[in-house]
Amino acid sequence: MKDEFSFIRSIQPDRHHQPTVVAGIGDDAALYDAEEGFHEIAAVDTLVEDMHFTKKTMTPFHIGYKALAVNVSDIAAMGGRPVYYLVSVSVPKSGSWSEAELQEMYKGMTVLADEYGVDLIGGDTNATNDKLVVSVTVIGRVEKGVRLLRSNAKPGDVVFVTGPVGSSAAGLHYLLEGDDCPEHYLKAHQMPEPQVSAGRLLAQAGGRIALNDISDGLASEANEIAEASGVTVEIDWSRVPHDLHGETDEYVEKWTLFGGEDFQLIGCTGQQTWERLTESFEKNGQRLIRIGRVVEGKREVFLLKNGERTVLKKGGYNHFVKGD
Amino acid sequence: MKDEFSFIRSIQPDRHHQPTVVAGIGDDAALYDAEEGFHEIAAVDTLVEDMHFTKKTMTPFHIGYKALAVNVSDIAAMGGRPVYYLVSVSVPKSGSWSEAELQEMYKGMTVLADEYGVDLIGGDTNATNDKLVVSVTVIGRVEKGVRLLRSNAKPGDVVFVTGPVGSSAAGLHYLLEGDDCPEHYLKAHQMPEPQVSAGRLLAQAGGRIALNDISDGLASEANEIAEASGVTVEIDWSRVPHDLHGETDEYVEKWTLFGGEDFQLIGCTGQQTWERLTESFEKNGQRLIRIGRVVEGKREVFLLKNGERTVLKKGGYNHFVKGD
Structure with missing residues (x-):
């Protein structure tokens, strides 16, 4: 310059x-x-x-x-x-x-x-x-008074996300492979939309809410909440929302759980606040998707899939850096 | 990690x-x-x-x-x-x-x-x-209300600095050459002291003051003030304070005018505020050194040295990067 x-x-x-x-x-x-x-x-x-x-x-x-x-x-x-x-x-x-x-x-x-x-x-x-x-x-x-901290989760809470995850990682994959990339993957990777309006609705709900943005993958962020709150988080695989169509199961799981950079929000809140939230989100034409629950236990995350309950580590892969 | x-x-x-x-x-x-x-x-x-x-x-x-x-x-x-x-x-x-x-x-x-x-x-x-x-x-x-902006200088202003300049560049030079480095050069280079207390006295003076910290050298910062304020700044070489002893004239000039990273402050203010400032600084056991004046003219800086008035460009050298 x-x-x-x-x-x-x-x-x-x-x-x-x-x-x-x-x-x-x-x-x-x-x-x-x-x-x-x-x-x-x-x-x-x-x-x-x-x-x-x-x-x-x-x-x-x-x-x-x-x-x-x-x-x-x-x-x-x-x-x-x-x-x-x-x-x-x-x-x-x-x-x-x-x-x-x-x-x-x-x-x-x-x-x-x-x-x-x-x-x-x-x-x-x-x-x-x-x-x-x-x-x-x-x-x-x-x-003032609003504190949507990771450490706010409690046993009995609903676990939710604000939208589909995995598309950004899918976009990165297609682009690096040089394949034709579906438009919505491309947008998720190149121009992700921060969930400001969802965050504002959550802030205005007035309840206890634990919140994290999904920058490093669902598994990683869920683990951060479990870690900070001293709870166990259970994620029901069948409820995790994604827009990955026609992809192999292996990729869907990898991108959805470990992809990151979708910048949806993951949160936990009690049943009463949850009910208020679903109402206010619906009123605003937005959605909040329940994907699991918080239970007592060690600071860890479990994935419920096909009747099995397996530990879900942060793991995943770091962006596109090989061998990281 | x-x-x-x-x-x-x-x-x-x-x-x-x-x-x-x-x-x-x-x-x-x-x-x-x-x-x-x-x-x-x-x-x-x-x-x-x-x-x-x-x-x-x-x-x-x-x-x-x-x-x-x-x-x-x-x-x-x-x-x-x-x-x-x-x-x-x-x-x-x-x-x-x-x-x-x-x-x-x-x-x-x-x-x-x-x-x-x-x-x-x-x-x-x-x-x-x-x-x-x-x-x-x-x-x-x-x-609230305090705005010590670069654009505040006006013709007739006193130009001042809060302390000696050039020692950081001297320290860098000695260290890179592998020579024994005088202690005060070493400190200036490795642990420079930000002039927070001087800044606070200036903020509390309640007058119009243009202010800049000397991160890129006296010449560069004086030019920024001239540029932002639309004035000419004159610096009297004989008044520029430094702690460089036993160095060649060439190095003294280079380090003092273009050295940077001393993090002293350079400022401009009217005569009345200047008088209040020298008093409040003295009362606090600190000093403010007058090094020149602001005059009408193009947005430039002049160095007055040995009866000559020469344009002082930002110039100088960038840290220790050769050929930059």
């Missing part, structure tokens, strides 16, 4: 969605105001080229979109709405990323940001001798 | 300094409350191994310390006090960083964080095929 400053000007938004910005991009740090009656939420996630994404399966636009989506999803998993983001990019000195590609990456972020009314308020760009690294920080807000 | 979760537990603070934490490390995102009467401040900076730091001149402890210091300095440059930080680390799969070294890096951050009462509330760790990348987000606070 010839001139960091002219690049920064080129990605600088010309208006803000949020009225609480005081000073955005262009100074040492961003200044903004919190909102009365709300907690602040902060999350950061870094994506490394050829570890978390590859140009083989995603355009720069998709990479930007997804880098922000990953973080917006973390805000959704706290029941919050995203308000600001900051982007730190390390650009390869080899020139493997052109300035036009970097602009496209920021454009991918902007498209998602505009959808949710999120403002870019800061960040930095610097050089690296290696691959592209993009680190996104998102700041969000949720009503 | 064998197990990310056990590593996260190992770096998790067992107590918080800030009473406004609601939920720190260990969930999808951190939850916290803002403080009434204050703006929130957010900054992010990424350091890439062998670009911004090298194990040749810094231990893992120093690298952690500095990664946080860089960001705390950005908060200081807004007049704020740092309250929270989030750390995202990409760890080389080659094993070039041991888990013990990563622990040391976090320890370096903790030492600085404890000094300023800053709490680690989130982040992530992931793998990379390349060098270590550490991205730190810091959240701070400053009294």
Whole structure:
């Protein structure tokens, strides 16, 4: 990049969605105001080229979109709405990323940001001798008192997800194999939709809810809840929703349980809240799918399939990195 | 790293300094409350191994310390006090960083964080095929109404710095050359002190002040102020403070003007505020050194030296990367 400053000007938004910005991009740090009656939420996630994404399966636009989506999803998993983001990019000195590609990456972020009314308020760009690294920080807000923590699950709870899982992994598979990729797999992999509106309904339900976003696969996230809550989670295989059609059983199981990056939410809640939730989701034309239950026991997850109850480890596979 | 979760537990603070934490490390995102009467401040900076730091001149402890210091300095440059930080680390799969070294890096951050009462509330760790990348987000606070922006300078202003510059670059030079490094150069390079208390005095002065932290060298930061404020900045070479003794003129000029990473602050303010400031700094046993003035003209910086007035470009050199 010839001139960091002219690049920064080129990605600088010309208006803000949020009225609480005081000073955005262009100074040492961003200044903004919190909102009365709300907690602040902060999350950061870094994506490394050829570890978390590859140009083989995603355009720069998709990479930007997804880098922000990953973080917006973390805000959704706290029941919050995203308000600001900051982007730190390390650009390869080899020139493997052109300035036009970097602009496209920021454009991918902007498209998602505009959808949710999120403002870019800061960040930095610097050089690296290696691959592209993009680190996104998102700041969000949720009503005071709302704590949708992983540690909230209790025996007797319903376990639910907000939508089908496994399509992102299926998309990655098809793209890497060079096969024709069904459109909905492609979208799940390249432009996953963070479940902000589902998170907001969960936050507004007013009950005790444990919540996690499914970034590393259903098995992994269920284990995190079991671990944090000190409970056993049972998942009924026949109830796990997916949109994988005409695939072998082996792939369906692999993608659904261990695929990750679908960014649906997994949660646990008591029967009463569950009933309120299904009502409010239905009223909003959204769905919440019951996939299991929480029971007393060790901090582990079981899969109920064909009458068998087997331990479901985090396991799975890490993105597309072989031998990981 | 064998197990990310056990590593996260190992770096998790067992107590918080800030009473406004609601939920720190260990969930999808951190939850916290803002403080009434204050703006929130957010900054992010990424350091890439062998670009911004090298194990040749810094231990893992120093690298952690500095990664946080860089960001705390950005908060200081807004007049704020740092309250929270989030750390995202990409760890080389080659094993070039041991888990013990990563622990040391976090320890370096903790030492600085404890000094300023800053709490680690989130982040992530992931793998990379390349060098270590550490991205730190810091959240701070400053009294509502305080805006120490780069764009605040006006003709007639005093230009000042908060302390000597050039020692960090001198330290880097000695360490890379393998020469015996004077202790104060070593400290400036490995454990630079962010100027939080100076920033706080400036914030509390109640006047119009333009402010920048000197991360990329005096010349570069002065140019940023000139650029953002639409003014000309004149720096009087004979007034620029440094602690470089027994060095050649060439090195003194290079390190002082272009060295960077000293994390002193450079600012501009009107005569009346300047007088209040020198008083309040003196009262606190701190100093503010006048090094020049702001005049009308193009957005540029001049160096006044030996009766000559020459344009001072951002120029300089970028850290220790040759041919950059």
